[in-house]
Amino acid sequence: MLYAIYFIYGLCVMFYFMMSWLFYRKDKELLSRLVTVLMFVTGVQCLKDLFFIKPLVELDELNWMLATAADMVTVPLYAFVLIELCSPTSITRRTIVFHELLFVVPFVFFAITGDIVFYYAEVLEAAIYGIGYAMWTVFAIPKYHAQLKQRFSYTENINLNWLRVIFVSFLFILVLWIVDCLRADYATEALYMTSSLVVWMFLSYFIYRHKSVLDELSDSTCADAPEATEATEATETEMSEIGKRISYLFDKEQIFLNPNLKVSDIAAAIGTNRTYVSAFFNREADCTFYDYVNKLRIEYACKLLVSSDESIVLIAEKSGFNSSQSFIRVFSKIKHTSPTKYRKQEND
Known part of the structure; x- marks a missing residue:
């Protein structure tokens, strides 16, 4: 021993x-x-x-x-x-x-x-x-x-x-x-x-x-961060304008297809700060940034599943997911079925 x-x-x-x-x-x-x-x-x-x-x-x-x-x-x-x-x-x-x-x-x-x-x-x-x-x-x-x-x-x-x-x-x-x-x-x-x-x-x-x-x-973990302080002072008009810009990014430019999308990317694209963007999703969209983006990704993937014969791996990549495993996990949570079963059900 x-x-x-x-x-x-x-x-x-x-x-x-x-x-x-x-x-x-x-x-x-x-x-x-x-x-x-x-x-x-x-x-x-x-x-x-x-x-x-x-x-x-x-x-x-x-x-x-x-x-x-x-x-x-x-x-x-x-x-x-x-x-x-x-x-x-x-x-x-x-x-x-x-x-x-x-x-x-x-x-x-x-x-x-x-x-x-x-x-x-x-x-x-x-x-x-x-x-x-x-x-x-x-x-x-x-x-x-x-x-x-x-x-x-x-x-x-x-x-x-x-x-x-x-x-x-x-x-x-x-x-x-x-x-x-x-x-x-x-x-x-x-x-x-x-x-x-x-x-x-x-x-x-x-x-x-x-x-x-x-x-x-960084700004969400510091109570006295400038962005966190400014966010509480945002007016309804400002939030409405931010919402319009965000909607354009998602509806027209389909920014949600970026697999590494972060709030800071949205903030940079519309010329505002991250806390305003987070506030929009929490208050106006009534969900987290993660949930909002992935719902759009799944809806996009559903169209591809029905309209094409592409593999699950390729559809996951095209829909903005980093891996097929994460795609299947999120898809099953939102649609309560697997991508393969969904495709079969919709095409029958």
């Missing part, structure tokens, strides 16, 4: 350092920087543990606890990644310092006094902290998706459905981590490290593919 632990740690060291370099090269946005730091620190921790692994009979319990307590100082980094995913731009320096101090303080007291009470206090704090942010994520993801529907006509590579899928895995790993902190057991350690590695493989893949929404959501 000892050699298996060495092998697992070796894999972890290589993977985490590789991911750190990959995300460092990706871009300069906060999410990538947070993942870069988290992967690098985790890799250093694994490297540190790799050199200090000993047979259980030689393991000094106090030193083992001290090393584990030091690792817990990085727990907030996981939360920061979650926060930046679910609520972009909401992390501040004050938030980072405060959260880190929550774990640095008990670690320092434990390192100075050697009193294991501080160690168990830090373990309990980390467990509560992890469960708390897990529960926060459950509510934050729908809120994030609601914001996307106000600004985007698509969800590919910007939604967080993938995070929901591995949410249960996170809870499982959290339980393993707590058990691992309370007892020095190679089997538990091997299971925890392997599970973490597998989950981070999937996480890294999805986070790397995740496209930035900062520019599009």
Whole structure:
């Protein structure tokens, strides 16, 4: 088992350092920087543990606890990644310092006094902290998706459905981590490290593919943004004029066929700001930008399904969808049937 632990740690060291370099090269946005730091620190921790692994009979319990307590100082980094995913731009320096101090303080007291009470206090704090942010994520993801529907006509590579899928895995790993902190057991350690590695493989893949929404959501996430303030002062006449321009874009120019259409594209085309455009869809059209655009796309696709023999993939592309999968999903939701069945029903 000892050699298996060495092998697992070796894999972890290589993977985490590789991911750190990959995300460092990706871009300069906060999410990538947070993942870069988290992967690098985790890799250093694994490297540190790799050199200090000993047979259980030689393991000094106090030193083992001290090393584990030091690792817990990085727990907030996981939360920061979650926060930046679910609520972009909401992390501040004050938030980072405060959260880190929550774990640095008990670690320092434990390192100075050697009193294991501080160690168990830090373990309990980390467990509560992890469960708390897990529960926060459950509510934050729908809120994030609601914001996307106000600004985007698509969800590919910007939604967080993938995070929901591995949410249960996170809870499982959290339980393993707590058990691992309370007892020095190679089997538990091997299971925890392997599970973490597998989950981070999937996480890294999805986070790397995740496209930035900062520019599009910037004014909606800041309460004092100029656009948000101006929108409340829009007159009925101005909103009516904006509505006419938007109708022209959709009816005459069929701008909805652009698969990457965003509110900012509409705002730029009619010479106004994004908040006015969002307000139009919310108040005048009585639906989100996402729903409005995709209803038009589906109606356009229905005409193609009936009037042509083109494949579903080609019709999805012509109708402004990024993939046939998203086309089928949206079509089924709106028409309560699949595109293939709809074509058959209409042509019979």
